[in-house]
Amino acid sequence: MKAAVVGGGWAGLTAAVELAQAGFRVTVFEAARQLGGRARSVELRGHCLDNGQHILVGAYRETLRLLRTVGTDPDRLLRRLPLELYFPGSLPRPFRLRLPRLPPPLHLAVGLLAAAGPPVAEKLAAVRFLGALQRDGYHVRESDSVAELLDRHGQRGSLRSHLWEALCLAALNTPPANASAQIFANTLRDSLGGGRAATDLLLPATDLDRLLPAAAAAFIRRHGGEIRHGCRIRRIEAGPAVLGEAFDCAVLAVGAQHAPALLAGHPATAALAQTLAGYRFEPIATVYLGFPPQISLPLPMLGLAGHSPTDVGQWVFDRGALCGTAGVLAFVLSAHGPWEELDNATLAARLADQLAVTLRRRLPPVLWQQVIREQRATFSCRPGLPRPGACTGLAGWWLAGDHACAEYPATLEAAVRSGVAAARAIRASLPAGRHACASGASSGPQSPRRG
Incomplete structure (x- = not known):
């Protein structure tokens, strides 16, 4: 059976891999x-970099399986690193939270109570907040924003700004005042509430092409x-058909901004x-700054606290510690903000x-810089958004x-899960005989075909 996949992003590649594994002859457009x-x-200035610095977590089970x-x-x-959020520039004291390698939910309680910077009252309030979410099965009001959810549960101070709001921006790429509380609760359920390993940070130690696209293409x-x-x-x-060529099934795997047309x-489909x-x-903007090779960060990922209107950074990653490109730092700026009004320099x-x-x-002068701006990087993950x-x-x-x-919000795991769901829906829609034929086609050796 022939399957077409329109779009070669992570969602399309996942659907193509799943279908190819089931015996379909897949063409990716x-x-x-x-x-x-x-x-x-x-390729930037002699370095193989990424069009954006991505973070995975241990809860991304479908991505890891793929x-x-x-x-x-x-x-x-x-x-793989234990979840550690470190804002050394935070005032009045540096903020640092690290989840220890203990059985759940002990790792959460110990990590929150041992966090450096927040007063004890904030820590206890955070523990109560997580407890309330767990008791409610991580179900919250569909109409609530993340800011409203945090307000209702008395989340204040540095834990609010450096933990909850920071996680909201990183996962949903939407300001807390506009972000869906239910989608945020879902991400907390599967990460902080999903066991110790689910909270681990998985930072790419190679370029993104080697992580999935090249291997997926070879597999297909x-x-x-x-x-x-x-x-x-x-x-x-x-039919379906693509460019006049007939297929037995087809997957439209383009971005939400391109699909309506x-x-x-x-x-x-109107x-x-x-x-x-x-x-x-x-x-989303990713700003690469090239420093002399001896420049490094105390951790591979560091939080940037803002103290004035000129402070626009949110996170910075040490590409030397992650990928071996010493001196290259990647700054990430998520969602709409004052940074959009600034020119690259x-x-x-x-x-x-x-x-x-x-x-x-004091830091030495920057040797080179590269700014990558994705104006419509993700959909705005707002309350009640129809999906x-x-x-x-x-x-x-x-x-x-x-x-x-x-x-899920617009993450790599969401893209992968959608590709899996599309492939499974296709297989479930087939008559039993054709399904068995497609599945059986994968049992024998396949001759490679060049795209």
């Missing part, structure tokens, strides 16, 4: 020259599929197109100054993308 979508590698399926070793290519080809680059699809065809041409057209989006200078204040030492599933309503066509994973 990708408009760009490179796979990976919004999580890909780029990596192992395509032959990537996450234990080697992801650096080994299973008789192909990758077609430079194929920009401007409309989806009933492709879906609007059919009465069966409502879905209208839903996605109503989404708003949030930006000013933004880079302010981040260097903020880091120097944070580290309480579609895998079904499009158009016979033969299925949907994948982080927007199609209703329980």
